[in-house]
Amino acid sequence: MITPAFELTQDPDFLTVIIRVPYARASEFDVYFEGEDFKFYAKPYFLRLTLPGRIVEDGREKASYDADKGTFTIRLPKETPGQYFEGLDMLTSLLAPKKSRSAKPLVEEIAASAELSEEEEEEFDWEVEQTLYEKNAESTLPLQYRYGFGNLRSGVFQRLQDELSDVIDVKDPDQTPADERTRKRLAAEAAKFDPDHYLADFFEDETIQHVLKYKPWWVDAHKKMVALQGESHQEHDTRTFVTFSEEEREQLRKFTNKSYLLDKRSRHHAYLGLIDILLAYCYEIRVNEGDKNVESSWNIRKLSATLCWLENFTSIHNVLISFGRRVLCYPLHRHFGLVIRAVSDAVMILQLGKAAVLKCLLDIHKIFMESEPAYILNDLFITDYCIWIQKTKTKKLAALSASLQETALTKSHIGFELEELEAAAVLVQEEERMLKAAGTVSKQQLLSSESETSETEESSSTSSSETEGSDSDEPESSTSEDEKINSLQDTLQEERTAPLIDCNGLRQGTNTSMFELGDEKSKVSLQSTSVPGKLIEELEKQMHTAIRLAEQTEDLATASCVLQEQEENHVSEPDRCSKDTSGNGNFLEVPSKTNPLLLLCSTKEDED
The missing domain is CATH 1.20.5 (Single alpha-helices involved in coiled-coils or other helix-helix interfaces)
Structure with a gap:
């Protein structure tokens, strides 16, 4: 018999069942419904449902068949008008058979009832009780350690050694206890952390800031839910926020419904593992902006210690620390802001209820099915989560989301000295x-x-x-200075032989006098009688220039010193200075036997 594709909808008074049977004969079908039971048969299709509410046969029921689409539409009246049937989109749970009276199912259902009674508690402590480690406890441990959903599996990887390294990081999980897995995981993360990669993403975060602005589908659904919080029956409108595609409904129909016998510790591990898997999925969806690629499977299982290290968490805080460490160690984008945003996304998904959680799990199941080695994780975790979550109470997920939202995570909790690294990098x-x-x-x-x-x-x-009129080369400077001195001596000799009025170098019968310093380019025209003061100032300037030129070279300075000594020894005082009778100033004429030099003593007539 084939289980047909089906869908359920409701209004305040009726429950509508839509069944797709394209190869059935419309004239040959049977429908049975009473209370919570519904059965449909049209060869070769058979459908049996356990409804979340009671229906009644009172003459208002109606059925129709669309030959073009090959679908039956059956409207069934509710026993209590206005009652809301919760979980109509949880198709796998609807396929559950009615409670059996046999011995084995009775034990399973009693465990399930115990679990449901535990679910009814409003206050729930998410911290798992811990006991001190005892050395003699090793002898009581089983030979093979358990893992998977609810720690219900063991010995799986003994026959999958070839695929082991491509799926999980822990070596020989069947012989590795849970506490040793945790120690090895922490050591591997510490060895993998790269400060340079982290600081590069911390300072150059343009791409990450763009990714943080992305809005996955659950953001809009959460906004709609918050906007309708004040309205009546807002908890009944989950289907308006979260809808399943036909492909997702087909996935749900393919699952085999079953019950899980979980004790309190196993249920805690299951809930905390669910948070860990959702965080990894939220990171993957955000960094790729909703698109899937060949690395999607690797990202999800690598960021989730539940999937990669078969970790059994004891608190929500430990889940967040593990997720934060793995985000900063393994993926391409390693930024603490992505960790915080993934936590916020997971809170919104849990607040939307089990329909949103189931939709995410179905997407993860599909991603793993398309990856050759990762399908093992579907068998170990995801398929069981997809079936188990459909039976979970919505208020339980709401309490879990509240605890997740209240749990704080800072950079100091990660353990990689992130704040110190950032401070040092800023300095x-x-x-x-x-x-x-x-x-x-x-x-x-x-x-x-x-x-x-x-x-x-x-x-x-x-x-x-x-x-100077000389070259700037230093080796020729000494020769140039000698030429200047010789030129000055020639000028003095010429002025002695020329017709002079006095020793100033002023010619008779002329109004101007030319004073040459051996450089034809440097000539000064002076007024002879009209401006005596300017003549003295110009002569002083020229003499200062000559003195500076003499000081520039050592040879010239030495010659000047020798000349002064000769002047003091061989020239008498009256010969040194001849008084100017014209009233323009006094000129000192110092004759020398070898190198006569003209010096100027500019004194005014009123000075002694």
């Missing part, structure tokens, strides 16, 4: 910025200094060219 950045700024200022000062030096050199070159 290094500040120092580099200051050094760069100082280098820029120094470069500007250097350029300014070079510019000033260049201008000074050009000015000095021009001045030297105008006053």
Whole structure:
């Protein structure tokens, strides 16, 4: 017999069952319904449902058949008008048979009833009770350790050694206890953490900021739910927030419904493992902006310690720490902001109820089915989660989301000294910025200094060219200075032989006098009688220039010293100075046997 595709909808008074049977004969079908039971048969299709509410046969029921679509539509009146039937989209749970009276199912149903009674508690402590480790406890442990959903599996990886390394990170899980898995996981994460990668994503986070702005489908659904919180029957409108595609409904129909015998500790592990898997899924959806790729399967199972290390968590805080550490160690984008945003996404999914959680689990199931080695994780975890979550109470998930929202996670909890790394990196950045700024200022000062030096050199070159008329090469400077002295001596000799009025070098019968310093380019025209003060000032300037030129070279300075000594020894005082009778000033004429030099003593008539 084939289980047909079906769908259930409701209004305040009727429950509608839509059954797709394209190869059945419309004239040959049977429908039976009473209380919570519904049965449909049309060869080769058979459908049996256990409804979440009671229906009644009172003459208002109606059935129709669409030959083009091959669907039966059956409307059944509710026993209590206005009653809301919860979980009509949980198709796998609807396929559950009625309670059996046999011995084995009786034990399973009693366990299930005990679990449901536990679910009814409003207050729930998510912290698992822990006991001290005892050395002699090892002898009482089983030879093979358990793992999987509710720790119901063991010995699976003994026959899957080839696929083991591609699916999980723990080696030999059947012989590795849970506490040792945790220690090895923490050591592997500590060895994998890369501070450079983390700091690169921390400072250059343009891509990550773009990813953080992405809005998955549950964001809009959550906004709609919050907007309708004040309205009546808002908890009944889950289907308006979360809808399943035909492909997802087909997945649900393929699951085999079963009950799970879980004790309190196993239920805690199941809920905490669910949070861990949802966090990894939220990260994957956000960083890829809803698109799937070849790395999607790897991302989900790598970020979830439940899937990758078969971890059994004891608290929500431990789940968050594990997820945060793995986000900062393994994927491409390693940013703490992605961890916080994934937690926020998981809270919204849990607040939307089990329909939203189931939709995420179905997507994970599909991703793993398309990855060759990851299908093993479907058999170990995801398929059982898809079946189990359909029987979970909505208020239980609401309490779980509240506990998740209240649990704080900071960078100091991660254990990689993230705050210290960031502070050190900021200091290094500040120092580099200051050094760069100082280098820029120094470069500007250097350029300014070079510019000033260049201008000074050009000015000095021009001045030297105008006053000396000599080359700038240093080896020729000594010869140039000797030529200047000889030229000055020739000028003195010429002025002695020329017709003079006095020793100033002023010619008779002329108004001007030319004073030469051996350089034809440097000639000064002076007024002879009209401006005596300017003549003295110009002569002083020329003499200062000559003195500076003499000081520039060591040879000239030595010659000047020798000349002064000769003057003091061989020239008498009256010969040194001849008084100017014209009233323009006094000139000192110092004769020398070898190198006569003209010196100027500019004194005014009123000075002694």
